[in-house]
Amino acid sequence: MAKTLYDKLWQSHIVEQQDDGNCLIYIDRQIIHEVTSPQAFEGLRAAGRKLAHPDAMLAVPDHNVPTSADRATAVNAKDSQIQLDTLAENCAEFGVNYIPMLDARQGIVHIVGPEQGFTQPGMTIVCGDSHTSTHGAFGALAFGIGTSEVEHVMATQTLVLKRQKNMRIDVDGVVAAGITAKDIALAIIGEIGTAGGTGYVIEFTGSAIRDLSMEGRMTLCNMSIEAGARSGLVAPDQVTYDYVMGRPQAPKGAAFEQAVAYWNTLVTDDGSLYDKEIYLKAEDIAPQVTWGTSPENVLPITGVVPNPDDVRDAERKIAMQRALDYMGLDAGTKLQDVTIERVFIGSCTNGRIEDFRAVAEVVKGKRVHANVVAWAVPGSGLVKLQAEEEGLDQVLIDAGFDWREPGCSMCLAMNADKLGPHERCASTSNRNFEGRQGPKGRTHLMSPAMAAAAALTGHLTDIRSFEHG
Amino acid sequence: MDKFTKLSAVAAPLPMPNIDTDMIIPQKHLKTIKRTGLGKFSFSNIRYHDDGSEREDFVLNQTAYRNAEILVTGENFGCGSSREHAPWALKDFGIKCIIAPSFADIFYGNCFKNGILPIILPQAVIDLLLDDASRGANAIITVDLERQEISGPDGGKISFEVDPYRRHCLLNGLDDIGLTLEKKDVIQDFEAKKRLSQPWLFKD
Ligand code: SF4
Numbered sequence: 001m002a003k004t005l006y007d008k009l010w011q012s013h014i015v016e017q018q019d020d021g022n023c024l025i026y027i028d029r030q031i032i033h034e035v036t037s038p039q040a041f042e043g044l045r046a047a048g049r050k051l052a053h054p055d056a057m058l059a060v061p062d063h064n065v066p067t068s069a070d071r072a073t074a075v076n077a078k079d080s081q082i083q084l085d086t087l088a089e090n091c092a093e094f095g096v097n098y099i100p101m102l103d104a105r106q107g108i109v110h111i112v113g114p115e116q117g118f119t120q121p122g123m124t125i126v127c128g129d130s131h132t133s134t135h136g137a138f139g140a141l142a143f144g145i146g147t148s149e150v151e152h153v154m155a156t157q158t159l160v161l162k163r164q165k166n167m168r169i170d171v172d173g174v175v176a177a178g179i180t181a182k183d184i185a186l187a188i189i190g191e192i193g194t195a196g197g198t199g200y201v202i203e204f205t206g207s208a209i210r211d212l213s214m215e216g217r218m219t220l221c222n223m224s225i226e227a228g229a230r231s232g233l234v235a236p237d238q239v240t241y242d243y244v245m246g247r248p249q250a251p252k253g254a255a256f257e258q259a260v261a262y263w264n265t266l267v268t269d270d271g272s273l274y275d276k277e278i279y280l281k282a283e284d285i286a287p288q289v290t291w292g293t294s295p296e297n298v299l300p301i302t303g304v305v306p307n308p309d310d311v312r313d314a315e316r317k318i319a320m321q322r323a324l325d326y327m328g329l330d331a332g333t334k335l336q337d338v339t340i341e342r343v344f345i346g347s348c349t350n351g352r353i354e355d356f357r358a359v360a361e362v363v364k365g366k367r368v369h370a371n372v373v374a375w376a377v378p379g380s381g382l383v384k385l386q387a388e389e390e391g392l393d394q395v396l397i398d399a400g401f402d403w404r405e406p407g408c409s410m411c412l413a414m415n416a417d418k419l420g421p422h423e424r425c426a427s428t429s430n431r432n433f434e435g436r437q438g439p440k441g442r443t444h445l446m447s448p449a450m451a452a453a454a455a456l457t458g459h460l461t462d463i464r465s466f467e468h469g
Numbered sequence: 470m471d472k473f474t475k476l477s478a479v480a481a482p483l484p485m486p487n488i489d490t491d492m493i494i495p496q497k498h499l500k501t502i503k504r505t506g507l508g509k510f511s512f513s514n515i516r517y518h519d520d521g522s523e524r525e526d527f528v529l530n531q532t533a534y535r536n537a538e539i540l541v542t543g544e545n546f547g548c549g550s551s552r553e554h555a556p557w558a559l560k561d562f563g564i565k566c567i568i569a570p571s572f573a574d575i576f577y578g579n580c581f582k583n584g585i586l587p588i589i590l591p592q593a594v595i596d597l598l599l600d601d602a603s604r605g606a607n608a609i610i611t612v613d614l615e616r617q618e619i620s621g622p623d624g625g626k627i628s629f630e631v632d633p634y635r636r637h638c639l640l641n642g643l644d645d646i647g648l649t650l651e652k653k654d655v656i657q658d659f660e661a662k663k664r665l666s667q668p669w670l671f672k673d
Contacts, residue, residue, distance in 0.1 A: 015659040016652060020633040024652065026659055028670055036552055038502035047646070055672045064500065079500035086502050123670070130551040130575060144551035144575055147504075148582035156649045158656055160634070194487065195545040198574055228548070230574050251669035259669050294487055315486055315543060412496050433491040433549060435514055 002269035004166045005235050006201040009141040009266070013124050015158055025161045027056075027153045028123040031109045032096070034061045034087040035414070036128030040151035041090040052157040054095040058118050061087055062108045063414050065101050065407040067377050072102055080415060094154075107380020107406040110134040110222065110348035114214070115382055117247025121236035121263040126153055131348050131430065133224040137217035138244070139236035139266045141201070144225065165275040167200035167229070168268075171208040173282035178463040180358070181216035182350060182428070182447035184208065184280075185223035186288035190298040192278060197229030200276065203268060204234050208282035214243040215354040222349045226295040226430055235267045287463050289335055290432050290445040292323035297432070299335060301450070301462045307331035326434055327442050328422060335460050338444070342425035343374035343455040344437070345401075345448055347411035350428035351379025355448040356387045360395040362452035362463070368400035369458035375417075376401045377409040401455070413438045426454035471584035472642035476565055477611040478538035481528045482602035486543035490550040490576065494558040507554060508561030529562075533605030539566045539612065541598045546587075547576025556583045566612050568619075570595050581635045584642070586614060588629045597621070614640055 003011070016024040032040075037059070044050070051057070064080040065071065076084070084101065091098035099105050105112060110131050113119040119135045125142040126132060128150040135142035149159055169188055189196075202224050204217075212220065217234045224232030234240075241260055244250045251259045286300035299306070308320040308331065324331065329338065345351075345359050356376065368374045376396050378384035384406055387393050393403045410417040411429040419425055419441025428451050429436075432443035444460060453461040491514075498510040516527045523530045529537060540559075546569040547555060556579045559567070567580065568588045580587040590598070601608045601621050608622040614636060619627040638645055649656075664671050 016655050018634065022632070022634045024649065024655070026656070026663070035499055039504050039553070042502070042504075043646075047644075049646070049650075077500070082502060083500055120670075122667075128551060128553075130549070132551075146551055146553035146556075146575060146579035146582060148553060148579065152646050152649065155646050156653075156656065157660075158649060160645060160649065162632070194548055195571060195573070198545070198571065228545075228573065249672075255669040259667075262667065294489075315484060319486060414496050414499065431491075431549065433489050435495055436491055439495075439497075439514070 002271040004268045004272045004274065005139065005203055005233055005266055006141070006164070006166055009122065009124070010163055013141070022160050022162055024158050025124065026158055027126055029118060029125045030057050030150070030153050031113050031118070031125070031127040032057060032059045032150065033063055033109050033129065034083040035063045036147050037090065037150060038083065038086045039147045040154055041094065043151045044154055049155045051094050051096070051154050056157065057096045058113065058116065059087060059091045059096050060099040060106055060109055060112050061101055063408045063412065066415055067404040067407045067409045067417055069405065071405050076415070104381040104385060107378070107383065108348045108351060108408055111351060111379035111383065114138070114218065114243070115247065115380060117244055117250030120244060120250065120259070121240060122266055126159070130225045131222050133230060133232050134218050134222040134348055136221040136224065136232040137214060137234050138240055139233060139263065141231060143230040164201045164230070165199055167197060167202045167276045167278070168274040169202055169204050169278045169280070170206040171204065171280045171282050172206040173208055174211070175208055175282045175285055176464070178287060178449060179285050180447040180449065181212050181219040183285055183288045185220050186290070186295065186298045186445065187280065187285045189223065189227045189295045190288065191280065192227055194226060194294055194296045195228045197224060197227040200229050201231045201233060202227065202229045204232060209234060210237070213354060214239060215352040218352065219349055223430055236263045287450050288446065289450065289460055291327065291329060291335060292320070293326055293432055293434050294323070295430070295432060295445060297323060298445070301335055301460060303335055305329045305331050305333045305335065336462060337459060338424070339371070339459045340424045340426045340444070340454055341372060342419055342423050343372055343451050344377070344410045344425055344427040344429065345375065345451055346377030346379060346409055347429035348379060349430040350448050351377065351383065353383050353386050355428065356383070356392045356396070357390070358449045359452040360392040362449050363399040363401070363456060364395050366399055366456050368455045371458050372455050374401045374455040375404060375410065377404045378406045380406050410437050412436060413441070426451040426460065470582070470642050470644055473565065473584055473586050473614055473639045475611065475613045475615065476538060477609050478565070479534060479536055479606055480539035480541050480598065480602040480608065480610040481534040481537035482599045483528055483540055483542045484599055487545045487548055488542060489548050490552060490555040493547065493555040499552060499554050504557050505561055507558035508563065511558040511562040536563070538563055539568065539610055540564055541595060541602045542567060542569045544570040546572050548573035551575045553579050553583070556580050556585055560585055568595065568598060581639060584639065586612065586639060588612070588619070588631070590627065590629060594627055
């Protein structure tokens with residue numbers, strides 16, 4: 001019978017099918033960070049249990065690390081420091097491969113995994129972090145889990161799971177100039193909503209997806225969780241293999257060939273049935289920007305702030321008004337007239353080398369607007385090094401950007417990096433929830449090029465008109 | 470893990486849709502290495518004023534609902550992060566059961582692991598329960614997991630669905646790691662086969 005990519009990944013990891021429809025699923029890899037692992041280690045210790053496969057794990061601190069130049073000596077909040085120290089101690093005690101903060105390879109878990117070749121096609125990959133969906137870009141079944149499940153994987157290398165349904169989102173055609181994976185992701189969320197993918201694994205197909213680089217595919221799969229789907233998938237192809245080959249933890253030589261032969265089977269068979277299919281035309285996708293406090297509050301940059309009076313459902317009307325109040329926006333305002341004070345380039349969505357190239361291209365030889373404070377936070381130390389080799393750091397610094405050390409930073413404001421109350425930010429991250437980037441902070445999600453353009457003009461800006469004028 | 474069998478308690482109405490994990494527990498309170506003690510921070514952005522005083526308009530601050538153990542809420546509850554801090558905070562606050570038209574997947578699973586029962590019911594039924602809940606301390610709702618049945622304050626019965634495995638674990642307070650470890654042999658067999666077919670995956 002014809003099978004989807006998800007069906008193949010699922011079936012090849014079933015250890016045992018239980019009578020009640022749940023399955024015991026084998027987990028190939030687990031990545032851990034300092035925020036969601038301490039309680040799992042604590043649980044193991046309390047029960048006197050060991051790690052099933054320390055080798056199948058990788059640990060790196062990211063959420064809490066300082067991103068200032070003096071990070072080695074920077075005074076970190078005491079509770080942040082406790083989490084960082086606890087991760088180091090737990091990894092030493094349990095024998096987990098741990099990349100410390102001052103290591104050049106340190107960075108955001110979802111950037112480090114792929115960079116190290118830890119992420120490979122065909123695997124099941126978990127992490128106590130919802131954006132684990134990122135790794136689905138390699139044709140791996142990757143999803144975020146809670147800390148109890150982190151502990152379950154640590155102790156057993158398995159999880160008890162129920163099969164999800166298959167959804168296909170097909171984006172065919174060629175995107176217009178200036179349109180990126182981020183715009184595709186936001187357009188999809190605008191189309192299906194933040195709960196549209198709940199219960200599904202989304203496979204992204206179509207020529208516009210095939211045309212994306214690995215970085216772009218990661219951006220897209222990263223945002224699947226924002227559409228409600230725990231996992232996104234892109235079938236592996238030559239682009240994937242070229243990215244994986246030669247990475248420190250990737251198979252080498254004959255083993256790589258053997259792996260590729262297997263990876264080539266990881267495609268959806270012709271004639272497979274999906275439970276739901278969505279079609280988008282690449283040509284129709286305009287640069288996207290969010291106006292509210294949920295990623296589904298998204299519109300093309302040419303739009304205007306919507307009016308709650310146009311909404312019929314009472315609860316939705318209240319939610320929309322609440323979002324507008326929080327964001328300090330009036331219905332009918334042109335999105336391009338919204339002024340910003342902060343810019344954040346970074347996060348596991350858009351903190352990769354391509355993203356900094358895109359920003360550098362926009363800001364080269366120009367100056368950040370006088371009213372704007374702009375930050376660029378590489379997703380990992382290796383991204384930072386690469387950008388510096390290419391001279392991108394200097395382009396950004398000359399334009400007035402603050403070029404910082406790697407970490408999650410202002411994506412979720414767990415460390416000193418945060419928006420002040422009512423500060424408005426053009427952000428390349430993935431969530432615009434209330435308080436996400438700092439209490440009362442206001443987040444507009446968009447692509448790196450769009451955020452760069454906003455940094456220069458001081459207001460939300462259509463990258464298309466910007467580039468041509 | 471704590472058992473969940475039958476609960477009779479005050480239900481608080483919180484009809485807002487899309488209550489996300491950052492709203493349930495703001496990220497500044499995630500810097501703990503323990504599972505307990507987060508209750509005082511739950512919903513803090515909507516529960517307190519900037520000066521730390523309580524907001525009267527927040528339902529769980531109202532006298533009738535201070536001891537609520539059941540939340541009746543809107544669709545897509547718990548969307549956002551995978552962090553288990555959200556159910557830990559709710560549990561520490563005293564919430565044992567959440568009833569909504571839909572939940573975010575990860576949050577839904579996390580509830581069961583922490584002895585919280587999430588129940589999905591159609592919006593029309595939720596509307597009735599919200600109505601019951603709006604009567605505050607006068608409206609005790611009983612949730613019986615054994616019989617998969619909710620009894621309203623006026624004696625009306627509503628049945629609900631729940632995954633049998635999760636129900637079993639919750640009813641008996643079972644630690645599912647222990648249950649899985651009983652299957653060690655099957656897991657090892659699986660692994661041995663995998664080592665042969667995909668040797669590049671194994672480093673040890
Ligand atoms: S960058 Fe943001 S979304 Fe990504 S792992 Fe860090 S906090 Fe989570």
